[in-house]
Amino acid sequence: MSKKEIFKYAFVRSIPVMCSYIFLGIAYGILMEKAGYGWYYSLIIGLVVYTGAFQFVLISLMSSGASLLSIALTALFMNSRQVFYSLSFFKDFNLMGKAKPYMIHSLTDETYAVNHTIMLKDEDRRRVMFPLAVMCHFYWCLGGVLGGLIGLMIPFSTEGIDFCMTALFVIIFVGQWESAKSHFPAVVGLVVSGICLFVLGADRFMLPSLLIVSTILTISNRGKES
Amino acid sequence: MTYTFLAIAVSAVVTYALRGAMFVLIKGDRTLPGWLERLGGVLPSAIMAVLVVYCLKGVKTDFTGSGIQGLIAAFVTGLSYKWKHSTFLSMIIGTALYMILIRVF
Incomplete structure (x- = not known):
């Protein structure tokens, strides 16, 4: 594929993330602005932290003057699920040379998901992943800046667009379900996270869910060839 | 000012460390141990299920309010995808339905 085709392919894949990140970013920028942090703070945090839910929590942590330790622990707790994400792209990232540190930095829930929509093989796949990651990161930062600058002037309600x-x-999920040889991992994911949600509550169920799911899948994988 | 930048730096370092942890733990040769590779192969379907539940978590706290609309819209999104297999179409249908539902109910 030519450079132009790669770029175009990446852009088409990035559209769902664009819808989500720009509007979610605007919501973030507005909240930052209201808490007294101008658009440049949203930009810096979007660039260097780049993680949806935690950034929202960070606003209240910073404006209440929370200790650096509690900020670190909250980040650790809220983002620890992302340790698992790199497993799926371990080989790809290692083959991406100079882009590898950036690919690690830009591995969010959304980019993890959208990387699974790339239907290309090997080299082309990796060539799409980098521009795709940059585009998604750009949308997120753009949203934050827009929210800070013009967020309070948007005349219509965009609630729910995220x-x-x-x-x-x-x-x-449906696509993977249809192409999967076994529905076991998907069912385990649904059942375990459903139970964890009801037992532990919305704020705390993600990490335990992933730990339990990984344990179950590792045990059920034993003896199988990869 | 200093506090804000330290807070941002701490957040950035912790988040990056988590995302890169696997690459530090498994260094040297460029392949994962067999059991982790197999896990990485089956995890995506499971993680996608967990992410769907994560997005619909409002259902638990509020079965009559904002949660149920999300559940309906997610169900319609899935059905429409099974029907046409168009990512774009299903996204528009699902999102539009959700935006309508949360305004009507």
């Missing part, structure tokens, strides 16, 4: 990310997760 559902497009949920929709994308559902679509990828």
Whole structure:
């Protein structure tokens, strides 16, 4: 594929993330602005931290003057699920040379999901992943800046537009379900996270879910060839 | 000012460390141990299921309010994808339905 085709392919894949990140970013920028942090703070945090849910929590942590230790622990707790994400792209990232540190930095829930929508093989796949990651990062930062600058002037309600990310997760889930040899991992994921949600509550169920799911899948994988 | 930048730096370092942890733990040769590689192969379907539940977590706290609309819209998104297999179409249908539902109910 030519450079132009790669870029175009990456852009088309990035559209779901664009819908989600720009509008979610605007919401973030508005909240930052209201807490007294101008658009340049949203930009810096979007660039160097780049993680959806935790950035929202960080606003209240910073404005209440929380200790650096509690900020570190909250980040550790909220983002620890992402330790698992690199497993799926371990080989790819290692083959991406200079882009590898950036690919690690830009591995969010959304880019993890959207990387699974790339239907190309090997080299072309990796060539798409880098521009795709940059585009997604750009949308997120752009949203934050827009929110800070013009967020309070948007005349219509965009509430609910961030559902497009949920929709994308559902679509990828259905797509993987249809192509999977075994539905066991998907069912384990649904059942375990459902139970964890009801037992532990919405704020605390992600990490335990992933730990339990990984344990179950590792045990059930024993003896199988990769 | 100093506090804000330290807070941002701490957040950035912790987040990056988590994302890169696997690459530090498994260094040297460029392949994962067999059991981790197999886990990485089956995890995506499971993680996608967990992410769907994560997005619909509002259902638990609020079965009559904002949660149920998400559940309906997610269900319709999935059905429409099974029907047409168009990512774009299903996304628009699902999101539009959700935006309508949360305004009507």
